[in-house]
Amino acid sequence: MSNKSRKNNYRVSSVDVARLAGVSQSAVSRCFTKGASISEKSKQKVLKAARELNYSPNIIARSLVKKATNIIGIVLTRYKSPFYSRVLGQFTRKIQAKGYNTLLMDIGNDETVDAVLSTALQYQVDGLIITSATLSSAMVEGCLTSQTPVILFNRYAMYNEVSAVYCDGMDGGRKAADQMIGRHNRFACIKGEEGSSTSRDRSQGFIQRLEENGISDCLYERGNYSYESGSAAADKLLSRKDRPDAIFCVSDLMALGAMDVARYKYGLEIPKDLSIMGFDNINMASWSAYNLSTVKQPVTKMVDSTLSQLFNEIENNEDHTIVRKIKTELVLRKSTRN
């Protein structure tokens, strides 16, 4: 059996159906295009033939002529985070509900982002959602000339030709600080990787607010958003003699890791000896083992906003770009004093 035998194998097409049904090929096309004018009689003939041959229209061919694939590309970076799983789940479900489909693309490191985006464009996606990755100007150019709407999710644009929706990390950081100030003596922050803009915003908001209140010696360590890195960072912080009694983490996962070293390695009681706050409000934050106070990113609101803007740009050809900054909400549980 040769390498190509599959490709050469017959795939039933509309002309086969037409022949069997005794109608023209356009009739079968009309039969599968809702709103097209076709008599009930031919419709039945076509349907019968189609069923017999197990036919269904080739969307690729349709896309070629309609110049619309009905597919939305979603780009994200290695998503270890439960936050992004949730986001992705909501996106795909809602995209499907809208009659579109999702081409999911994962980028390992920032070097590959251009390649990935470019193949998305080559697939003629009708729209693009980019999560936690930056957009090179070459790619902005590409999207522009191909007229492909793009929304940055949880990033903001350096270029104002592209829309963005993200949550207000700066304000979230400030809220976290407000919750802790006055109840603690020594503050620390566990940030994300150096380049990360979300990490920067959140920690900056926190630190600024502290400074506004006369606290200028906030410690910090960095993690990579994982549980383990949160543990490691907290470990460093807690091994100091001037150990902090309040730690703000720029992600919940890191906060959980921090809580666990604090409790199980240092035997600290939370929040008696140490308050911890996270950011995201992932499911685990509410688990009884943690009860993590956190700054909630309103996922549903963010997703809906992204999608409504995207479909607006796609369907109404609204080329008006927007930047929507969504407010966070404080979720107080028991990992902080009150």
Add this chain to the structure above:
Amino acid sequence: MSNKSRKNNYRVSSVDVARLAGVSQSAVSRCFTKGASISEKSKQKVLKAARELNYSPNIIARSLVKKATNIIGIVLTRYKSPFYSRVLGQFTRKIQAKGYNTLLMDIGNDETVDAVLSTALQYQVDGLIITSATLSSAMVEGCLTSQTPVILFNRYAMYNEVSAVYCDGMDGGRKAADQMIGRHNRFACIKGEEGSSTSRDRSQGFIQRLEENGISDCLYERGNYSYESGSAAADKLLSRKDRPDAIFCVSDLMALGAMDVARYKYGLEIPKDLSIMGFDNINMASWSAYNLSTVKQPVTKMVDSTLSQLFNEIENNEDHTIVRKIKTELVLRKSTRN
């Protein structure tokens, strides 16, 4: 600005490039088809023109003629589970590495599975991975006539025309039982939903092994694989006067929920008063707050096996279906006595 103005907008094609480069359209096609015979000189001309026009080939058109889209469809049910996030992540990354792309489809309930699969087929996916969903015979038929290779992931086939790779839940359940037998007096099991075959296998293995050892009064409750449902099920179990001192949960997430009610609602000590085991070995199982003993599904092995079979069927037209049952591994931590 009309509704259609975007669609009518110009998208640069190979003929545009050809014209600018002063070569034939086929030349530009060849330029982008590796291995095609084209002189260095024309190649440069084409490349230059392409760059100028910001051109890149339309994969949809190419797919139409090549009868191959290079896209793999992945179907999964509302994936709340961290296990499936991990699986999905591995799949997409490895699919991309192979030069393919992922069309991600989510099915809410079993009613929609046919619709979803059928649109995947209409998109002419080169292959299909179906996770935790059953395949109707109509769909098997559809895949067969369209010659689309399908692999069932963590399901087994009722039909032997379709390949499957899954982990041996029955054996996993048995291993869990072996670990608990002799150290406990009263056993219970938290199963998944009634229809779920994975739940059935895992719990059956557990219960059978118990019976082989003369224990025939294993209690059980059902959950839906979520943390909350695990808590609820454990709550019922633990409120009995003949409370179990060993609980096997068919998923880690439920086991974590069970641990938390046991500890925080009933004040039980684990594993002193109660042993708990899970299934999957998700990341959280190793967190210090839990230290959950569990039956590990070897994700990487399963994913690799699935993919190698799938690509084998795609590229070598190997229509030899396989069913690969992968062995689980016991991971002992501190939630069980030893």
Add this chain to the structure above:
DNA sequence: ATGAAAGCGCTAACAG
């Protein structure tokens, strides 16, 4: 090595 031409499977005028 290159261009001309045929066609992938479909939709969309256009006549009738």
Add this chain to the structure above:
DNA sequence: CTGTTAGCGCTTTCAT
């Protein structure tokens, strides 16, 4: 309502 016809943007013989 229906068939005919002309493409969508590309790959691929087939000559040259």
